[in-house]
Each structure stands twice: as C-alpha cells, then as structure tokens.
Amino acid sequence: MKHDASLFLEVEYSQRRKHGQNICGDVFKSQKYNGGSRVIAALSDGLGSGVKANILAGMTATMALQFMVSDMDFRHSAEVIMDALPVCQVRKISYATFTIVDCAANGVVQIIEMDNPPFLFLRNGETQSIPRREMASPKWRDRILRFARTEIQPEDRIVFVSDGITQAGLGSPKYPLGWRHRNLSVFVREQIAATPHISARDLADAVVRKALAKETRQRAMDDMTCGVIYFRRPRKLIALTGPPFDKSRDGEYARMLADYDGTRVICGGTTCTIVSRELDRPVRLDLQTMSRDLPPLSVMEGVDLITEGILTLTRVAQILEEQTTATSDDPAARLAQLFMESDIIEFVVGSRINEAHQDPKLPMDLEIRRNIVKRVANALETRYLKETSITCI
16 A cells, blocks of 8 residues: 555553552653654553552663664564563562554554553454464563554554553452453444544543543552554644734735634734734634633634733643643633644744833743744644644744
C-alpha cells in the first residue's frame, strides 16, 4: 500500500497508579524523530509497584526508544535492557515488561512486545488479526519477544495496555479472572462504534476509567496504563491574535481566518473587532462565560472560539507547560482543550504594539504577545508533540 504522507499520528495515554502508592510503576514514553515522520512509543510495566517499579519501567522505556531509533537488532537490545536493569534484592530478578510501537515514515508499523497483554489493532472499528512472530532470547529463555508488522491506513488505531487493565477486578465475584483481554477488545470496539472519530486521549481515558470501575471500591489494585495511537487526517487550527502592523492588511488578515479549512480561533478584542468589521459579521459577548479573573468569550458566525488576548494566552501557556488537565470551563481551559485536540496549530500574530500591555504596573507575567505565543507553541510541540507555526503580519 502506498503510504499517505498526510496522515497524522495522535499518540496519547491514560494512567492510574496502584492504590496506596505515590508513583506509578508503569511508564509510557513517546518521541518523534526525523522531523516528525517517525514516532516511537513505549509502555513498560516495572516489577512490583511504587518507586522501584517506576525506576525499572523508566529505564526500560528509555532504553527501548534509544535502541529502536538506532535500528539495533532488537533481540540483542532486549538482552542489553535485561542486563542493565537492577536486580530486586527480594525476588533476585530484574524485570520489566514492555510494548514498543515504531511508526515509520513509509507507513509501516512495527510492534514489539514482551509479556504485556497483546496489543489491539483496529481498522474500520473492528479488531484485526496481525501475525506475530515469537522469538526467545538465548540468554533469557523465559522471556518471549513477539514481533508484528503491518501497513497502516487512515482511521487505524493501536491500543496497548499494562496488565493492570486486563486484570482489573481480579478475584472479585463478578470478575474472578479479571476484566480479561477479550472484554477490553469488546469495550474498545463499542467506544469507536459510539464515537467513530474518538480521540486517542478520550479512548485511553475511557479504557482506564472502565477498568477502574471493575475494582472493589474503584481502587486500583495494580498500576493501570492504556496507550493509544490513532492514524488519521490532521486536525488543523488557526489562531489570530493582535492587529496587523500595517492597517492596510486588515482585510487580508480577516480573510486568512475566513478561508481557513479547519478550526478558527481569535485571541484578543482588537483582533475580533478587525475581523468583525472586515467580514461584516456582528459579534456579541457571551456573558455566561464570565469567569473570576478572565474576560468572557465572544461569539461570531464562522469562528469556533473568541477569547481575550494576552491574559488568556498566558493562562493557556501555564496549563500546557504544567500538563494539567483543566477541570474548569473558563475561556483559557476551552482554548487549551482546542489546542490539545488539534494536530497542526498555525498562529498568525499581529505586530502592532498594543500600548495597554506596556504599562509597567501590569504583572510581569504579561509578556508581549509574540513571546507568549512562542511559549504556547513550544509547550504544544515539546509536551504534546503538536506541529506549530508562527506567522507575523
């Protein structure tokens, strides 16, 4: 199959630590390589739970990413990983399971597993059987590596979990053997049938919440992690903020928004006024969105979200940098959510100075517009693997 270069790889995960532990013994890592044309994700489950398990899993996932990108023979790599892990003084073994998904630029996905539950590969909402090749390590004969390889198409998904998911509810009257892999498969298919374009983030969250619901008093008896890779057409967003340096370009500026094929966002009252005037579209305040410390949203036909400018963008930068899940529904939380749901974010930044933001009595956190947009873009790229661009006008 010819590779579709326009595909976007959405990589997300959801996680719950074992009840009573301060840190999760599962580790999920993902990284883009070659300018984003190759993505590698690794999920490792360390022996036991807590800090020791986290260290084992963290070392395993980190080394797995490094070995995959170096294209070293993976059977040898797995032996190096096993040799490098510290030995548990109680059980006298060093151990961490893993699943590694390597999505290459040619549209081929390679999946390598060791002792994690088998991954799910979904196409058209149904699980597909992907041939696996098993290989034992001469040095670690009790550990079997499973290799799978397949070509991808738009809307394909890969779902992979730690055994805290498939063993949820283990020993309970309803689930004496745990939730099991087959029930996980049924649940994932139901979620996709109900919401065909469900995001990787939402699907991973749904799986973890469902597994947690199987546990007695909804307390995780083991670390739980679900990773999802969703191959799809990219979701694009344009965000206009600040007036153009030259007023004669106001019309061009507004048309950039009107002609955009994707989500449209305006950040700033002056920007909103320019677009409203140039496109002859009325705008109104939505006073129901008034929050304690941010101005309310505005509403205009053809625009998905209109917020105040520098204050809101500053708050968005904090949300993204801290990787917090915004629980409120204020304008900054809504804007951050739109950014996280998009893949390609294009910022168009007006270069005219807004004198209101040069007042030395305003908080130091009110950086000039271009710098705060750079903060937002950097957080989106480094923490959420988004593609961003900044155009000044």
